Amino acid sequence: MPVFLNTQDPDFETGFATLLSAKREDSPDVDAVVADIISDVRARGDAAVLELTEKFDRLKLSAETLRFSDAEIDEAIEKVSATDRAALELAAERIRAYHLRQMPQDEEWQDAAGATLGWRWSAVSAAGLYVPGGLASYPSSVLMNAIPAKVAGVARLAITVPTPDGLVNPLVLLAARLAGVDEVYRIGGAQAVAALAYGTATIAPVDKITGPGNAFVAAAKRRVFGKVGIDMIAxxxxxxxxxxxxxxxxxxxxxxxxxxxxxxxxxxxxxxxxxxxxxxxxxxxxxxxxxxxxxxxxxxxxxxxxxxxxxxxxxxxxxxxxxxxxxxxxxxxxxxxxxxxxxxxxxxxxxxxxxxxxxxxxxxxxxxxxxxxxxxxxSSGLSVMDFLKRTTLSKMTPEALRAIGPAAEALAQSESLEAHGLSVRARLDGLNS
Amino acid sequence: MPVFLNTQDPDFETGFATLLSAKREDSPDVDAVVADIISDVRARGDAAVLELTEKFDRLKLSAETLRFSDAEIDEAIEKVSATDRAALELAAERIRAYHLRQMPQDEEWQDAAGATLGWRWSAVSAAGLYVPGGLASYPSSVLMNAIPAKVAGVARLAITVPTPDGLVNPLVLLAARLAGVDEVYRIGGAQAVAALAYGTATIAPVDKITGPGNAFVAAAKRRVFGKVGIDMIAxxxxxxxxxxxxxxxxxxxxxxxxxxxxxxxxxxxxxxxxxxxxxxxxxxxxxxxxxxxxxxxxxxxxxxxxxxxxxxxxxxxxxxxxxxxxxxxxxxxxxxxxxxxxxxxxxxxxxxxxxxxxxxxxxxxxxxxxxxxxxxxxSSGLSVMDFLKRTTLSKMTPEALRAIGPAAEALAQSESLEAHGLSVRARLDGLNS
The missing domain is CATH 3.40.50.1980 (Nitrogenase molybdenum iron protein domain)
Structure with a gap:
């Protein structure tokens, strides 16, 4: 039986507060194990990834078979029914159309002081998308993560998807193909996150990692955060x-x-x-x-x-x-x-x-x-913004520096940052000499 | 002597890689101490905050004096020189003008299938800004954090700034006033972050915490992340x-x-x-x-x-x-x-x-x-976006559901999520009956 509450009941607030604060998930503490896996992948690269994949996914791979070949993807995709393919294509098209509208604009303007100001958006160079294996291997999640990255302009998009016992979900590969994913690796777990973050001989490192995963994946994402960007931990x-x-x-x-x-x-x-x-x-x-x-x-x-x-x-x-x-x-x-x-x-x-x-x-x-x-x-849902970053732009003319430089100098002095003030003062003196 | 490198030297890559990977900061491990402080503030609220402030800042406060009164702020601000005030006012004006241009637009449109789609931006309800005390107590940072929050539309903006031995920086209070900050508390350290995140009898909790701080503050922000949003750890x-x-x-x-x-x-x-x-x-x-x-x-x-x-x-x-x-x-x-x-x-x-x-x-x-x-x-610098979140909007007409619903049903079936498919199918059947 679910809880029935009524705002007219005198004890409503107690019941509602209980509902709000209900702890719904006990995350197992896998942090030590994950730390070891990441260290191992950093130290030994492909060798560690291959050993861990054999251990956890019961799958013996080599550096050459870590990545799906185009032919393997083609072959798997042919197994998808026409109905499923059409549905996935319609989904990809609609998701792309929506996310295209999210692309933000660059701006540049001149203000009254003569300063040119603005900002410019640019895409993350390389992104990695974690896709769970087995039951939770959802093609829809591949589209939802990969399409915003490609719309943002990410040049290199890699997916890792574990294939326990060699089991592959053809729909996941089709979704990756439809979304324009560049590389698909058949690895998973903390070792996949570590490989994406730090790179191996076979897998080049990325700058941002997104996508859902189990407790090991979540812990690994938390650990590599800072070295790379991550999305939320769902x-x-x-x-x-x-x-x-x-x-x-x-x-x-x-x-x-x-x-x-x-x-x-x-x-x-x-x-x-x-x-x-x-x-x-x-x-x-x-x-x-x-x-x-x-x-x-x-x-x-x-x-x-x-x-x-x-x-x-x-x-x-x-x-x-x-x-x-x-x-x-x-x-x-x-x-x-x-x-x-x-x-x-x-x-x-x-x-x-x-x-x-x-x-x-x-x-x-x-x-x-x-x-x-x-x-x-x-916070907000995933969007193209997660694969973009903004660089701010400032350009002073001599006139603009004369107009606003003295205030910067005063503030630098008030914060006891002498070189800050001098970097402005030296230019003002140069202009006046 | 700094390093001199030349890209024409044969060992340039080695030298450049060393430069890129130089570990420049050893963060002391204060996590255990910070965890205790946060637990203490959660359990005992104001009493814990007051005790910790007396211990770390050598300052005896009461629940009534935790917050600066308007009169206290007025009095402190009068000590600011005319030059400093004018400089800070010009800075506030220019920062506000720049950040006003960052405000993103809401969007809503109808697509060919008849679906209405879009998104809407809204401000975080309450934000807290950590301002360091002592030497690193920079009024410029108050402006840079507080103005984007107020431009975004944050209704309640609280600042915490420790005042060790009672020492107050009048410029920080003036910057807070110019930026439109609503509440200023004379507390700092992990206890201030905990108070902002979980609230006490005197300090209402916030939804987002930004601002720089020492190792204790950084560790506290990491720990409360999830309960509230945080900015980057600089x-x-x-x-x-x-x-x-x-x-x-x-x-x-x-x-x-x-x-x-x-x-x-x-x-x-x-x-x-x-x-x-x-x-x-x-x-x-x-x-x-x-x-x-x-x-x-x-x-x-x-x-x-x-x-x-x-x-x-x-x-x-x-x-x-x-x-x-x-x-x-x-x-x-x-x-x-x-x-x-x-x-x-x-x-x-x-x-x-x-x-x-x-x-x-x-x-x-x-x-x-x-x-x-x-x-x-x-990642990007701080902006109004850090104080906004986006809600996506979807509205199907019966025609839109007829057009795209069957594809959703097919994808739900392919992911073995029966209720997902049935929630679409029941409506399609209802429309056809």
């Missing part, structure tokens, strides 16, 4: 649905379950202004759980972390939503656009009853890599 | 000057020293296509070092980490610059604009001989919080 997934009574309870139930089926630690929340509707959704969830393929995952998630919250009105719903700062937010209400203006802390908003969150996972266009664990309060 | 500062022979060696020497005087671990590099000019700059540095107030800091920095590199031509200079990925890059060459198009990995570029880097530290307009330690390969 926690278990969440959805919040705000729905009024004019919804089909079964549709909302399926939306909640589409989050719950990801992970026993996922969290699915419903806020409604109609207690009877909330009850109907709870019943619909139970009915669907009876036959759902992944009920062994979705059931515990819903039971342990699910909640149905009844509120007085939608303003109250928006206020609670902002405290939750959900990764995914569905607004299934009469005027979703108006409500969306009030729900400002959310990774992605899905408006109206015809926009199930699953559309955003695959085909809508926006990225599905989104801030979890309430971090939508201060 | 390393020691760097400058690279690329200069041809048509420059005043003394000006370039002062630019190199303006970095070296920050910290014994700072790094100042010169690349020139004229070996004799490089020699002249080295001599000018030595001459200036004889009288420089901070020669005890700048001298060791220049001796241990400084370098003068002679190259064949400016293309070679640009290539080396991109490998260095400097925090600050000065281009003192005939056509700095053209060269700047080739030096893409840099935090900030200063063009031409009338733009000493010190202008950017104080008054130019661009931010002086910039990526150090080669991280300009993958």
């Amino acid at each position: 926690g278990p997934s969440e959805i919040l649905v705000i729905a009024d009574k004019n919804n089909n309870p079964d549709w909302i139930a399926l939306d909640l379950l589409s989050q719950a089926e990801h992970d026993e630690s996922a969290q699915s929340l419903l806020i409604t202004d109609d207690a009877a509707f909330g009850q109907a959704v709870a019943e619909a969830v139970d009915a669907r759980l009876e036959t759902l393929e992944r009920r062994a995952i979705a059931g515990p998630s819903w039971r342990d972390f699910g909640a149905i919250i009844t509120v007085r009105d939608l303003d109250e719903a928006a206020a609670l939503s902002n405290r939750i700062a959900p990764e995914h937010l569905e607004l299934c209400v009469a005027d979703a656009d108006v409500l969306s203006l009030k729900t400002v802390h959310a990774g992605a908003i899905f408006l109206g009853q015809y926009t199930p969150e699953a559309i955003g996972d695959y085909i809508g266009g926006p990225n599905h890599v989104l801030p979890t664990a309430r971090s939508a309060r201060f | 390393g020691p500062s760097e400058i690279l000057v690329i200069a041809d022979k048509n420059n005043n060696p003394d000006w370039i020497a002062l630019d190199l020293l303006s970095q070296a005087e920050h910290d014994e671990s700072a790094q100042s590099l010169l690349i020139t296509d004229d070996a004799a000019f490089g020699q002249a700059v080295a001599e000018a540095v030595d001459a200036r070092l004889e009288t420089l107030e901070r020669r005890a800091i700048a001298g060791p920095s220049w001796r241990d980490f400084g370098a003068i590199i002679t190259v064949r031509d400016l293309d070679e200079a640009a290539a080396l610059s991109n490998r260095i990925a400097p925090e600050h890059l000065e281009l003192c060459v005939a056509d700095a604009d053209v060269l700047s198009l080739k030096t893409v990995h840099a935090g900030a570029i200063f063009l031409g001989q009338y733009t000493p880097e010190a202008i950017g530290d104080y008054i130019g307009g661009p931010n002086h919080v910039l990526p150090t330690a080669r991280s300009a390969r993958f």
Whole structure:
């Protein structure tokens, strides 16, 4: 049974606070193991990567077979059904179209003092994308990570995807091909992250690593951060649905379950202004759980972390939503656009009853890599910006230096940084002599 | 003596690699101490903050005096000289004007399938800015951190600045006032970071913490990351000057020293296509070092980490610059604009001989919080973006769902996520019934 809360109950705040602070994931402490693996890859390069791949993935490779050849990719891709290929192509096209619009502009202008100011964006030179193997090897995640990198202009994009016992997911290779990935390596775990960050004889180092992974991958990303850039370390997934009574309870139930089926630690929340509707959704969830393929995952998630919250009105719903700062937010209400203006802390908003969150996972266009664990309060989903960096530009004319240099000199003196002040003063004196 | 390198020397690559990989900072391991301080503040709130402030800052405060009152700020500000006030006001005005141009646009459009897509930017609700006390208590850093936050629209901006033995820097308080800071607390160290992240009875928690600090502050920021957002953890500062022979060696020497005087671990590099000019700059540095107030800091920095590199031509200079990925890059060459198009990995570029880097530290307009330690390969300086987050928007019409829903269903099935597919299928069936 999920938690039922009502903002009119006297103990609502206690229950809501418990929900907000629920620790949903116990990360095993693998940091020492990961530190050893990274040291080993730094010291021995390919040899270490090959040994670790044999040990963890039961796969004997050589430096020559670490990377998928084009022919191997071609062969694997042929196994993909026409339906799946068409779906993946449509997804790639829509994701690319959305992310193309995110490209920021360079700017340059002259101000009243005569200074030319501005900034310029440039792409990271090389990026690496970690793709999990086995069950969580999602082609959609390849598209969501690789396409923004290529749209940003990353010249070299490498993927690592472990193939335990040699098992390859042809859809992952097709997604890599569609996204324009340049290199695909059949390695995984902390050793793959280390190889991407520090390089080996076979794998050139990258500047930025993104993509989801297990506890070992997450720990390795934390450790190499600084040497390279990383994306966020994602926690278990969440959805919040705000729905009024004019919804089909079964549709909302399926939306909640589409989050719950990801992970026993996922969290699915419903806020409604109609207690009877909330009850109907709870019943619909139970009915669907009876036959759902992944009920062994979705059931515990819903039971342990699910909640149905009844509120007085939608303003109250928006206020609670902002405290939750959900990764995914569905607004299934009469005027979703108006409500969306009030729900400002959310990774992605899905408006109206015809926009199930699953559309955003695959085909809508926006990225599905989104801030979890309430971090939508201060961070954003993956975008082309994650593969770009900005260089600021300043150019003073003699006149501009005369106009603003003395203030810089004064501030340098007030901070006791003499050489700072002198570097301005020497030029001003030179101009006046 | 700094290192002299020449790309025509056979062992240049070895020398350059040594320069790139020089470990310039030994961070003391304060993690265990910091973990205890954070736990203490979480458990005991104000009481812990007050005790730790008495212990580390030799300052006995109460919950009532933790925060500067408006009257106290007014009184301190009156001590600032008219020159310093005018300089700080001009800096604030120019920094604000630059950062206002960074504000990104919301977007919303309808695509061919009938889907409405877009994104919306919103500000972090509350931010905290750490300002070091004592010698490194720089009013310019207050402006550089606080103004982007206020331009972004952060409603509540709090500053913590330790006042050891009660010593207050009036310029820091004036900078806070000019930047529109809402709350100023006279606390510092890991306890200040913990208070900002978790809140106490007196200090409400924030969503994002930025600003420089010592090893304790850096360790505390790393530990609270995830609970709140943080900016980068800055390393020691760097400058690279690329200069041809048509420059005043003394000006370039002062630019190199303006970095070296920050910290014994700072790094100042010169690349020139004229070996004799490089020699002249080295001599000018030595001459200036004889009288420089901070020669005890700048001298060791220049001796241990400084370098003068002679190259064949400016293309070679640009290539080396991109490998260095400097925090600050000065281009003192005939056509700095053209060269700047080739030096893409840099935090900030200063063009031409009338733009000493010190202008950017104080008054130019661009931010002086910039990526150090080669991280300009993958990251950017502080900006309004650090105080904003993006929410993506998707809205399907029945027609849009009919057009793209089946592809989402197919991809969900290929990833064995049944509820994802059903959440789309149920709606499609509903539309067709």
